[in-house]
Amino acid sequence: MTQATGTDEKAGEVSRDTIIHNGIDVGLLFGTMGVLLQRPDLGRLRFRARNRWVGGQHNRTVLKDFYCLGKEDGSRREPFILDAGQPPVMAGANEGPDPGEYLLHALAASLTTTLVYLAAARGIELADVQSSVEGELDLRGALGLSPDVRAGFESIHIRFQVKADAPDETVRQLIALMQQRSVVFETLTRGVPVEVTLE
Known part of the structure; x- marks a missing residue:
């Protein structure tokens, strides 16, 4: 290559x-x-997101500019707009996915993107990559009904199916390396300081 x-x-x-x-x-x-x-x-990369409450349990996030390679990147002509909501069982109206579902999407997407980059860099052609991810939590935590129950996911499981022009062992190595290089996987499994302020 x-x-x-x-x-x-x-x-x-x-x-x-x-x-x-x-x-x-x-x-x-x-x-x-x-x-x-x-x-x-x-190497410093800074992504930004701007969120605003729309009404009820509906809120909207706008993603556009970011900082990369020493300068502001304005390559996106139009912003990406993500709506979040809740299902009726949570007093919502399905205005958008639950934020927790966005988290699962981010994890699957980050792992898949990382896998594709790793394979491409090694000259490995991928025919198909699919994954299914499931997160489980106890609503009592998020609703403040029990101090002993955490508000977030208790477990997340993700299963991959990969078709590639490489031996199974090579694909397994890529799957292992993917978990080391994925931004979202690393952030979730190792944690990151999060600061919340009121302006």
Whole structure:
């Protein structure tokens, strides 16, 4: 596999060859990695989300700009808009998925994306990747009915099905490495400080 040919002087500008695996521009990926090896300070990535209450149990999050490779990224012409709500059993009207379901989506999506990148970087072609994820919690915790019950998920299970032009052992190695590199998996399993303030 041909790797990136170099980097430009401007921060965040990547010079690379075009190599596509699994729909991923591997040349660009390696080019970005080359930039970060030379300039570790450019590795800081800052995502942002803005949320607003709509009414009842319905609220809406807007995702657009973010900071990456030493500068603001304005490549998204239109924002992504995510609505969250609750089912009728929780006094909602299904205005959107429960935030906990978004968490499950984020986990599955992060693991899948990581797997695709890992396979592409190794020249492994994927024919199909599917996963099913299930999280279980006790509503008494979220409703404050018992101090002994946590509010969050008690357990999360995710099952993958992968078809690839690689031996089963190689796929198992990718699955193991995927769990080390996934941003959401690492955040959930190792924890992160969260600060809440009132302005």
